[in-house]
Amino acid sequence: MGRAGSAVATPQREGLAPPGYSSLDGEVPVLHAPRLEAKARDVQGYLAEGYTTLVGILSVEPPETVALLVPDEDWRDSPRENARPYPPGLPYFTRSVRPPALVLPEGLSPVFRPRTAATLPLAVWHELAHAFLLVREVVRTPAWLGEFVPQAASAAIARRSGFSLEDHLSRIEQKPGFTVRDFRGPAGARDQMSFQNLLLLLGAAALKEFGEGFLNRLFHALWEEDGIVDGERAEDLLAGALGPGGREWLASRAEF
Numbered sequence: 001m002g003r004a005g006s007a008v009a010t011p012q013r014e015g016l017a018p019p020g021y022s023s024l025d026g027e028v029p030v031l032h033a034p035r036l037e038a039k040a041r042d043v044q045g046y047l048a049e050g051y052t053t054l055v056g057i058l059s060v061e062p063p064e065t066v067a068l069l070v071p072d073e074d075w076r077d078s079p080r081e082n083a084r085p086y087p088p089g090l091p092y093f094t095r096s097v098r099p100p101a102l103v104l105p106e107g108l109s110p111v112f113r114p115r116t117a118a119t120l121p122l123a124v125w126h127e128l129a130h131a132f133l134l135v136r137e138v139v140r141t142p143a144w145l146g147e148f149v150p151q152a153a154s155a156a157i158a159r160r161s162g163f164s165l166e167d168h169l170s171r172i173e174q175k176p177g178f179t180v181r182d183f184r185g186p187a188g189a190r191d192q193m194s195f196q197n198l199l200l201l202l203g204a205a206a207l208k209e210f211g212e213g214f215l216n217r218l219f220h221a222l223w224e225e226d227g228i229v230d231g232e233r234a235e236d237l238l239a240g241a242l243g244p245g246g247r248e249w250l251a252s253r254a255e256f
């Protein structure tokens with residue numbers, strides 16, 4: 001789990017976090033408000049597991065990134081791309097600061113469903129996987145493929161670290177009224193969550209069927225792609241990464 005980190009003031013990385021934040025060391029350091037130390041240690045442990053797993057699966061130079069664990073009162077001042085603050089409780093990855101940062105709220109928004117022991121680690125791993133994907137430039141893809149990647153990667157991290165997702169996956173609504181391919185934004189928070197959950201189900205099922213090697217192939221295929229990835233190309237990329245039988249398997253999945 002988490003390595004023992006030292007709680008020191010952070011004169012370095014100025015401007016990333018408000019003054020007074022503490023830092024926990026690690027491949028992904030966690031900057032946090034002092035009162036969030038216990039949660040910061042949990043997050044540090046999830047990040048350490050996620051980092052090691054993704055480096056192992058992807059055989060790629062890892063991103064330099066930090067995590068900011070932000071209390072409600074500081075949320076409006078968190079680094080971000082846009083001028084307006086993002087909705088509270090929704091983690092995100094931003095390249096608006098150096099190094100790029102995973103911005104994590106002190107508490108996840110109530111739209112995060114289901115609520116199980118896996119909810120927080122999955123949310124942390126999801127943002128970490130975005131950071132890994134953006135180690136190299138990635139062309140635009142349909143939303144379902146862009147979000148499938150971090151969802152499948154999160155499921156792979158859980159799998160490697162012996163973290164059972166069975167309970168979590170069994171609580172997901174399997175028929176929200178759309179599939180990942182016909183989901184269209186902009187959508188409400190509930191539908192967004194259902195969309196992400198379908199991708200998680202699909203990712204976990206793909207790992208079971210094909211093993212984690214497809215993730216390596218999918219990341220690398222996306223990095224090598226230089227044209228626009230339309231719907232058809234996205235399906236080709238995923239089917240190709242899955243390997244023999246991938247296309248037929250995708251066609252058989254209700255989420256797809």
Ligand SMILES: [Zn+2]
Pocket residue numbers: 126130147150
């Ligand atoms: Zn995402």
